[in-house]
Amino acid sequence: MKMIIGGAYQGKLAYAKKQNPYIHWTDGELCEGDNIFAAEGVFHFEKYIQSMIKKENWSEKEAIDFASKLTKKCPDIVIVTQEIGYGLVPIDAFERRYRELTGRICTVLAANSDQVDRVVCGIGVTIKGGDTK
Template sequence: MTTILITGGARSGKSKRAETRTRAFPGQPVYIATAEALDGEMEERIARHRARRGSDWIEREVPLDLVPALLATDGGGARLVDCLTLWLSNLMHAERDWEHEVNALAGALPRLKSPAVLVTNEVGLGIVPDNALARSFRDAAGIMNQIIADVADEVEFVVAGLPMKLK
C-alpha cells in the first residue's frame, strides 16, 4: 500500500499532479470527491475537473464519510481523494468531531491494500485571518496536514505546477 499526500496553494496544480500520480498505479482509478456542488461556481469547478480527468474513473461523492469510502473501494485501483481541506470544512460545518475523523483517517491509511493519493491545501502561508472562524479553520487544516503527512509514504508540495518532494 502507498499513501501519497499532495499539498500546495490554490490553483497550484495539485489536482492535476494527483491525477497523474493516481493513474500511474495499475487498475481503474477511483476519484473520491469531497466537494458538494452547492452553487454555480462549484458546479463549474467540478465540471472542469471531470472533463480533465475523462470518463475512465470510478467516481464517489463523499462529503463526510471518507474512511468508509476508502474501505469500501479498497482492493481495486488507486484512489484519489480531492480534497482533504474541503472534507475538513464539511466536517466542521456539520459540527462533527474533526480531530476524531482525522485521526481515524490516519489510522486507516496504513491498513489499506490499494494506493491512496490525497490532495490538501496549504493554508498557513498567508496572513493571519482576521476572524476567529477563519483562524480556527486554518489551524485545524495545519494540524490535519501534519497528522496525515506523518503517516503518508510520500509528501509533495506543488508550486506553479511543479512538484517538490518533501518526504
C-alpha cells in the same frame, strides 16, 4: 498514504492524476461524512475538513482523532490539499479555527504518509519518502 500539497491553482490535481492514473477521485467539497473512508483519492481535502467543522463542530481532539482514524483505515489513500496556513491571519473566528484544525490534521497525515509531494507551478517535488533512485 500519499499527500500532495501546495497553494491554490498550482496544478496539484493534474499532478496527482498523472502520478496516480488508475484511481477513482473524490471531491472533498462534495464528500459527505464517513464516505471519505471509501475513497481512493481525495482532492479539495481542505474543503472536506471545512464542511466537517461546520456540520460536526469538531474540537481539536476530534480533528486529531479523525486524522488518526483516516491513517489507520485508509493506508493507500491519496490526499490532495491546499496549503491554507500561509498569509494573513483571518479576522473571522471560524476561519482561524478552520485554518488551525486543517493544519493539525494535515500534520498528522503527513507524519503518517509514505510520501508527501509539494506542487508549485505544476512541478512536484517530493519532500518526504518517494523513490530515492
